[in-house]
Amino acid sequence: MQLKIMNLKSTIKPVLAGVCILLSGMGYAQEVVVTDSTAIQPDAEVKKVEKAAQGAQRKKVDGIAAVVGNYIILDSDIDLMYKDMQSQGISTQEVTDCNLAGSLMENKLYAHHAIQDSIIIPDAQINGVVDQQIKGLTQQAGSIEKVLDFYNKETEQELRDEIFKLTKQRQLSQQMQQKIIADIEVTPEEVRQYYVKMDEKPMFGTEVELAQIVIEPEIPQAEVKKIVDRLNEFKADIEENGASFSTKAVLYSQDPGTASDGGRITLTRKDPFVKEFKDVAFSLQEGEISEPFKTEFGYHIIQVDKIRGQTVELRHLLLIPDVTNASVEAAKKEIEELRKKIVNNEIEFAAAAREASDEEETRAEGGKLINPRTGDTRFELTKIDPQLYKQVEALDEGEVSLILTQQDRTGRPQFKIIKVTKKIEEHEANYATDYLKIKELALRDKQLKAIEKWQKEKIKDTYIKVNGKYRDCDYASGWVKN
Template sequence: MCKFQPVLLRTLAIGWLLALASFAHAQLVDGTVATVGTRMILRSDLEMELLRMKMQGNTTTAADICPVLENLLIHDLLLDQADLDSVTTDLGRVNQEVDQRISYFIMQTGSEAELERQYGRSIRDIKREMRELIGEQQRAEHVRSQLVKGVKITPSAVEGFYRKQVPDSLPTVPERYVLRQIVLNPISSADAEYAVKERLIGLRERILKGERFSTLAMAYSEDRSSAAKGGEMDYLPRESFVKAFADVAFSLQDGQVSQIVKTEYGYHIIQMVGRKGNMAKVRHILLKPNYTSDVIATTVARLDSVRTEILNDSITFEDAAAVYSDDKDTRLNGGLMTDQQSGAAKLQKETMVPVDYYEVRKLKDGQITQAFESRDRLGNVVVKIIKLERTIPSHRVNLTEDYADVQQLAKRQEEQKLMARWIQRKQQSIYMRIDKKFADCKFQYPYWKEKMAE
């Protein structure tokens, strides 16, 4: 597989953040290396992308600057088309993604202060730069998806694609697992839920007596990404929130504080900050129940008894999931676990909750873990048993085990062909000027060479 995808955009991962952190302190000689329409690509853009790649563990050489430049040129072609097509940024989605990434980065670095120290900028500035880059990425990806949306791949085309591949050229997939789970929420949790409600009632009373909502959110809220801003979220549309939260939030007047709201994330109190059209800015304080060791032990014992029923063939794992599991995402499909992003039923280590992988790695195919404490996709405490249906060793992609992967590769090839034709047309219809210092680059699209100038 090619090391650089033709439409690789300026990605935003932890490596990107650390690269920017290093870049913020670097003394680089900047200058324009290319102009695409009204946009300029700076030497610092190239340096930053190379640094990001290094921070993600990739080995880079001086020659890598050529494909990096080509990726940025294509990125700017897509943005120019986004301007022509009047593609706008979905601010709600952008702000949501920024908050998610900031929360992840804070978790990785240990604290907001440490994140600011490593990056050399305030959280506000980090978010502003992220918002701009994610917005660009979103608009460029919208153009690309519109260009390739008509690509369809038939089963015969998938097989034909596979037969034409040199075996050694196909990618290797890591070890994967087919897993089923039964999940119980903590039993006898009434005391924990009562305690968390009492805490929120106390915080609400303090606010009504004059204490600042933002101060208490910073001190107590378990939503750390918003707690860093006094519990405040950016302006978001109603659909950006879960229904129970949205129903209460959008019923509030400016400054009003809600009663306790229960959602799948935990328990909240909400304050309306202000509205703009169909968007609202709110603050919230989130608290989750704290379960005692006795509650967890009781739940573990209950789930171990279900496990015993399964081992004694009194019930199948699949039927037990339907009867006992509290996990709405898996209980109706026999407990089958899937990747949250792709929906695939073959899970890699990296896509699993770490404690789940720690338990699964001890198993042989067909075996079931003891009941253990874990977390659900929202970070809530749960107790699980997991059955390892099958281990799929690392191997090169093949039609038998990996039809969906081969189908995706075939579809991507057709999309790349279509994109290549569009890029060649777009190159000839837009003003471009590229520094002649890159004349020796072996670009995927040779037409760039015609735009070289001193």
């Protein structure tokens, strides 16, 4: 089966879907963008484009697989796509060249019409993503040289340019698909009709509603002062003695993601960094070093290297204050006493959470957990985090777990207890009790139909040329035009 539907579903918030293949990784396609072209291009112009595309390739390729609007798909893109999927551990046993060609043509179609619809993605935003991708690839491979070798690139700039093009195309494609479905909603009657017309009602696995209390060891003020004083010493040494911020970050920063690169970060206001970090970063001038400041990760100082519009290139150094053995024991004793009171019915779990839990995001709601995937309070046991599954799968409704130990984002210990406030056994979908899930299924179905309708219409209006063996593929969409 073509990857078409899988690619479409990946743009819509999944409800019950399994793993979908999103063709978004670096190396899925090399592209040549033809500027100032119309949607329908004469054959003579396309031949010029194809010839230029082949000449632009550093290594010999088999030829042009397809042209979609302003984009060209090379035979080598298909091979590279296989390679990249396999490197990620994705099975390609049932994936054919036709599947991959169809998916690439879809992505190009969306990106082409995103440009026609004047969807703009700032280069600064793309550059920030590129920096993070190269950093991740380097950490995974062990060195930038290994990354360059894997992707057959001679320089980091060549790799950076390739990732930039692919990332921009991917984001254009995603935004185009989101634009298509942005205003789609379902009415209660549409949900009811969707449920009634189901040939076979889906089965929903065992679900639980959970609440938790988290107790963190207190960080002594003496430890905080020691960390802040040390950051101030670093700051003074850099400003007064000309010491290197980058070197200090390599030697002392406790941020594993940036320390080896001298604390370097490229940041835009839309990047998912904590508010305190972004507030400080965008308040500094070039060359300025911040005062020590606190986030949930620890204490930082930042130096801004360059400001490019809405993008800031900076370096940061993170130090994480330690807890003491005494504070760890005190936290453990506190949660032991709290659990004893709850089990003995001396205090309600929700009241104990509001009174004592150190987890800010759940404390006000009595420790109630929200499923980040669905936005409601139910967790399907087979789809929750494996660690959380181990902690709750054996608990009955109303039961409180033993004391559990975990680590926060900085590696410091935390203690918690979990209560299963409600347990719903595996069952066939029921309109009354599973309305929200059925509504999500109905909405997703309506969105998919809208995307498929849009795609069929745009295929008719867009210049598309499929070459060679790819003309013989049995596509779900009408890519091959006579």
